[in-house]
Amino acid sequence: MSQIMNPPSSSRIKVRPAAEREGRKDYISIRDFGFWYGEKKALDAISLDIPERQVVAFIGPSGCGKSTLLRNLNRMNDLVDGIRHEGDITINGRSIYDPGLEVISLRRRVGMVFQKSNPFPKSIFENVVYALRVVGVRDRAVLEEACETSLRKAALWDEVKDRLNDSALGLSGGQMQRLCIARAIANRPEILLMDEPCSALDPIATGKIEELIHELKEQFTIVIVTHSMQQAARVSDRTAFFYLGKQIEYDTTEKIFMNPSQAQTEAYISGRFG
Amino acid sequence: METSDKKPSLAAAPEARFTVSPMTLATDRWMGRLIRFGGVGVVLAVFGMLAFLIFQVFPLFTGAKVEPVGSLSVPAGAVAFGEDEYGDLPYVVLADGKVIFQRAKDGSKVLEWAPALAARRVTAVRSYPRSGLVFLGLSDGAVQELRVVYRSTFDAAGKRTVEPVVTALEPLQVGKPGLPCVEVWNAKGAQARLILVRQEEAGRPLLTAVRLTERKGLGGKAKVTVSAPFVVAADAASVDKVLLPSTAESLIVIGKSGEVRTYADDGATFSFLQAFTPFKESGDPAVASAGMIFGNVSVVFVSRTGEQQVWSMYPQLQPDGKSLRRWGKIHDGEALAGAGEGVYAAEGNKCYLAVAGGKLQIRNMTTGSLRWEGDAPSGSIRQLAFAGNYDRFTALSADGKLHRWSIVDHHPESSWGAFFGKIWYEGATGPAYTWQSSAGSDEFEAKYSLVPLFYGTVKGPFYALLFALPIALTAAIYVSQFLRPEYRQVVKPVMEIMASLPSVVLGFLAGLWLAPLVDPRLISLFCAVGILAPAALFAGFLWSVLPQPVRRQVKPGMEFLWLLPFLALCAFFAWKSGPAVEAAFFTVKDSASGLPIADFREWWRQTTGATYDSRNSLVVGFVMGFAVIPIVFTIAEDALSNVPNSLVSGSLALGASRWQTVWSVVVPTAISGIVSGVMIGFGRAIGETMIVVMATGNTAVMESNPFSGMRTLSANIAVELPEAASGHTHYRALFLGACCLFLLTFVINTLAEVLRQRLRERYKVV
Numbered sequence A: 001m002s003q004i005m006n007p008p009s010s011s012r013i014k015v016r017p018a019a020e021r022e023g024r025k026d027y028i029s030i031r032d033f034g035f036w037y038g039e040k041k042a043l044d045a046i047s048l049d050i051p052e053r054q055v056v057a058f059i060g061p062s063g064c065g066k067s068t069l070l071r072n073l074n075r076m077n078d079l080v081d082g083i084r085h086e087g088d089i090t091i092n093g094r095s096i097y098d099p100g101l102e103v104i105s106l107r108r109r110v111g112m113v114f115q116k117s118n119p120f121p122k123s124i125f126e127n128v129v130y131a132l133r134v135v136g137v138r139d140r141a142v143l144e145e146a147c148e149t150s151l152r153k154a155a156l157w158d159e160v161k162d163r164l165n166d167s168a169l170g171l172s173g174g175q176m177q178r179l180c181i182a183r184a185i186a187n188r189p190e191i192l193l194m195d196e197p198c199s200a201l202d203p204i205a206t207g208k209i210e211e212l213i214h215e216l217k218e219q220f221t222i223v224i225v226t227h228s229m230q231q232a233a234r235v236s237d238r239t240a241f242f243y244l245g246k247q248i249e250y251d252t253t254e255k256i257f258m259n260p261s262q263a264q265t266e267a268y269i270s271g272r273f274g
Numbered sequence B: 001m002e003t004s005d006k007k008p009s010l011a012a013a014p015e016a017r018f019t020v021s022p023m024t025l026a027t028d029r030w031m032g033r034l035i036r037f038g039g040v041g042v043v044l045a046v047f048g049m050l051a052f053l054i055f056q057v058f059p060l061f062t063g064a065k066v067e068p069v070g071s072l073s074v075p076a077g078a079v080a081f082g083e084d085e086y087g088d089l090p091y092v093v094l095a096d097g098k099v100i101f102q103r104a105k106d107g108s109k110v111l112e113w114a115p116a117l118a119a120r121r122v123t124a125v126r127s128y129p130r131s132g133l134v135f136l137g138l139s140d141g142a143v144q145e146l147r148v149v150y151r152s153t154f155d156a157a158g159k160r161t162v163e164p165v166v167t168a169l170e171p172l173q174v175g176k177p178g179l180p181c182v183e184v185w186n187a188k189g190a191q192a193r194l195i196l197v198r199q200e201e202a203g204r205p206l207l208t209a210v211r212l213t214e215r216k217g218l219g220g221k222a223k224v225t226v227s228a229p230f231v232v233a234a235d236a237a238s239v240d241k242v243l244l245p246s247t248a249e250s251l252i253v254i255g256k257s258g259e260v261r262t263y264a265d266d267g268a269t270f271s272f273l274q275a276f277t278p279f280k281e282s283g284d285p286a287v288a289s290a291g292m293i294f295g296n297v298s299v300v301f302v303s304r305t306g307e308q309q310v311w312s313m314y315p316q317l318q319p320d321g322k323s324l325r326r327w328g329k330i331h332d333g334e335a336l337a338g339a340g341e342g343v344y345a346a347e348g349n350k351c352y353l354a355v356a357g358g359k360l361q362i363r364n365m366t367t368g369s370l371r372w373e374g375d376a377p378s379g380s381i382r383q384l385a386f387a388g389n390y391d392r393f394t395a396l397s398a399d400g401k402l403h404r405w406s407i408v409d410h411h412p413e414s415s416w417g418a419f420f421g422k423i424w425y426e427g428a429t430g431p432a433y434t435w436q437s438s439a440g441s442d443e444f445e446a447k448y449s450l451v452p453l454f455y456g457t458v459k460g461p462f463y464a465l466l467f468a469l470p471i472a473l474t475a476a477i478y479v480s481q482f483l484r485p486e487y488r489q490v491v492k493p494v495m496e497i498m499a500s501l502p503s504v505v506l507g508f509l510a511g512l513w514l515a516p517l518v519d520p521r522l523i524s525l526f527c528a529v530g531i532l533a534p535a536a537l538f539a540g541f542l543w544s545v546l547p548q549p550v551r552r553q554v555k556p557g558m559e560f561l562w563l564l565p566f567l568a569l570c571a572f573f574a575w576k577s578g579p580a581v582e583a584a585f586f587t588v589k590d591s592a593s594g595l596p597i598a599d600f601r602e603w604w605r606q607t608t609g610a611t612y613d614s615r616n617s618l619v620v621g622f623v624m625g626f627a628v629i630p631i632v633f634t635i636a637e638d639a640l641s642n643v644p645n646s647l648v649s650g651s652l653a654l655g656a657s658r659w660q661t662v663w664s665v666v667v668p669t670a671i672s673g674i675v676s677g678v679m680i681g682f683g684r685a686i687g688e689t690m691i692v693v694m695a696t697g698n699t700a701v702m703e704s705n706p707f708s709g710m711r712t713l714s715a716n717i718a719v720e721l722p723e724a725a726s727g728h729t730h731y732r733a734l735f736l737g738a739c740c741l742f743l744l745t746f747v748i749n750t751l752a753e754v755l756r757q758r759l760r761e762r763y764k765v766v
């Protein structure tokens, strides 16, 4: 356990006590949520509340449905054919499946960073300000400012400030991932979904992203999927552990890592588990 | 792999797992070679094709090959000559009317014939070498006609001997009795033959003519009636030269001052037509030499300074508004080396030989191009004549020599200007780009301008793409990005089948079914097509204002199920309202009855003054569009579908609408593929042949008018190659068209490829 709590790379980061900021406790509320890809049931009876301006980590073995749940939060799964769901997800009290709710505005509210970085074949600048462009911002000064702020937050500004007009595809894999993060926060969404944002990053960049998460949670609610126990421990306030599409345990990160109530959780975080 | 499993011994030698079998290496090597061979083969085949085309075209741009083939010494006093068909046995006529035949091979004299004229003398001689006619003008104004015939006989061994025979006709009194003839001419008109003599009466020129009308009598015996002599061109102050066309339908008299007076046969005599001075603006207006070009409607004038002008008869607008055939200058030729000494027309084409400044030049009258230049013989040339098939010419010089040249010039009418420039053809009212390769008459001059064909080659595809691109590209975007995959799987193969539809079927439909169908209902069609875009937009608007619960009834990607009937309904009503629209906007007065009629075709003709063909560019564009749509669609759709899904998700996750995603992420990413599709479609449209052949009138016009037809380079080849004689200028001109088509597609494809590479560089996806 102590290994997890004190990762060698950074001693500053500790497990934080949950819910120390005020805000809605059930900002995002998932109720009896089940989800099918065609005949295959990928999620089963998920129920959890994500408090406002906190970081929640989803952990679990590969294929357990973390990404699926995450992608349901901004309805990115709508793009997949033959999907079906049961239960409900509400954000700030309103169901995301409300027929009166435009899915586009939901996605503007709920930003997302994908597991695999996916910069557009455009310039770095255009990538970052894309979200602003689609809402109709034309003012160059506003765009430039947003670009700089977002890139600074994503710890990329210093590396790219001289080549904002170069193609984003000329960046390294880690830089691309940070660019995608910058892109996702440029329009200041309320919720940020991050699917293994650091899987392609070196420890330094990872540290920067983790710092960013700390900073962002002052304003945003963050849901992060990660395979790194250390990372979950370092950055999250609460952690949910999934296994085979089921939610095994959801509690404060402290509780999950120090004193998990389920044997499966214990086994997974201590690495004795496939 | 299998073998290693079967043989347990391999396990004992672990390194065997790592050795590469010679078979694998050999296959690899051989496949590599095969592929390289194939690649090089394709490149060679393309270059071979180009080389073949160039090889076919090259002779068009070589000049004439003219070689002297020896000269024959003839009596020094010879003033005229003539020869047989092969030039083996030429004759010269001396000033006293003696005709001497000599063998061309060795100069030996074969026959000497002298006229029996008693007290009269020969004062003028004119020989027409190609017809074997010699006219002797006599000292009393009479004219004696001699006919030279070559009679061939075969001896027992089958060897041919040719024997010339001269027949002298009874002298005819043509000129004023008592005055000697100065010059004599003969020409054969449609009805009558004309013999013209020039005499001098008290220092004034006197031109007198008679007509000889030949009527076949009952027994097949010809009976010749000779008219009374009549004076022509009495108003000419001075006569320096007289040009009498071989058809005798007009007469051109050139005065010493350089004034040219033309007369036309009016049945009885020759009436004055027109007077002009070609070199009025030059320092010396005198005409040094002049010659009538084959076809009898053009004359080449050369001044004393070597300036050349070509004048021709063509319809000209007169002050009273009538258009009459009058003489006018059609070309300013290149200046010659010195004063004109003679202009001699070739037979059968528009070339002429000009003698000036010690040089002989063969030029083409129409294109002005110099076919050949060579040195003139030492003595001044008395007479020069081309053989009938333009394979040699003979000149009699004053120093008693008969010079002979051979000509090899297969394409006298070709030049860069003829193919690519504006040319003023005989009889036309101005310079123009014209393609007209054949006509009924022998004197017809083929016109090979490729420019109108180029124009058609670009015009057809332009209208096709105008129609096809919006449809193909929007369809590709819709199918790849919005349509549900189940339907996409149906639409794509159907489109691909459409792409393989033979274009002759499309052309057949276009020409025989669509064109006559569309023709009377053009406005209805415009309305029906025109309504589609606004109707689709309106449908989109309706859709967006529908409440969410209603919209959720339709699955995304299935919207077309109600959009299609809506559009069909709109188009139907638009089609039905066509006649009303036509009546409202396109009513014109019928020229025949004077009643107002609602007819767009008539309206178009009257308001724009342009033509309206029922097989027009729109029909071609429409049907060629059908040939192009599947290609553009398939390639563009592939490119659009290949845009990684992650980019689409990335854009959607940032709150972009589907359309924003398509427009700002998918299309730019796929743009190089889309450009390829468009270019391949364009290439297909340019090379498209059968549709154009069948759906247009194939008139080589240069009009941007969408309601006129066109002729493309490829259609031109398809239509005319079967009737073009191999090796003929026409044949090679078609190959030149093919060459140009090749280059055109090459240039377009190269540009497209460069554009595509740059776009790809710009929007490449990792």
Ligand SMILES: Nc1ncnc2c1ncn2[C@@H]1O[C@H](COP(=O)(O)OP(=O)(O)OP(=O)(O)O)[C@@H](O)[C@H]1O
Residues within 6 Å of the ligand: A037, A040, A042, A060, A061, A062, A063, A064, A065, A066, A067, A068, A069, A080
């Ligand atoms: N588009 C899809 N269509 C069908 N099945 C899918 C699809 N996406 C995911 N699945 C299935 O749903 C299950 C959950 O997948 P998910 O991607 O959520 O796993 P994950 O927990 O994110 O795994 P990893 O840690 O490897 O990313 C898997 O069994 C997967 O095979």
Ligand SMILES: [Mg+2]
Residues within 6 Å of the ligand: A066, A067, A068, A115, A195
């Ligand atoms: Mg995942």
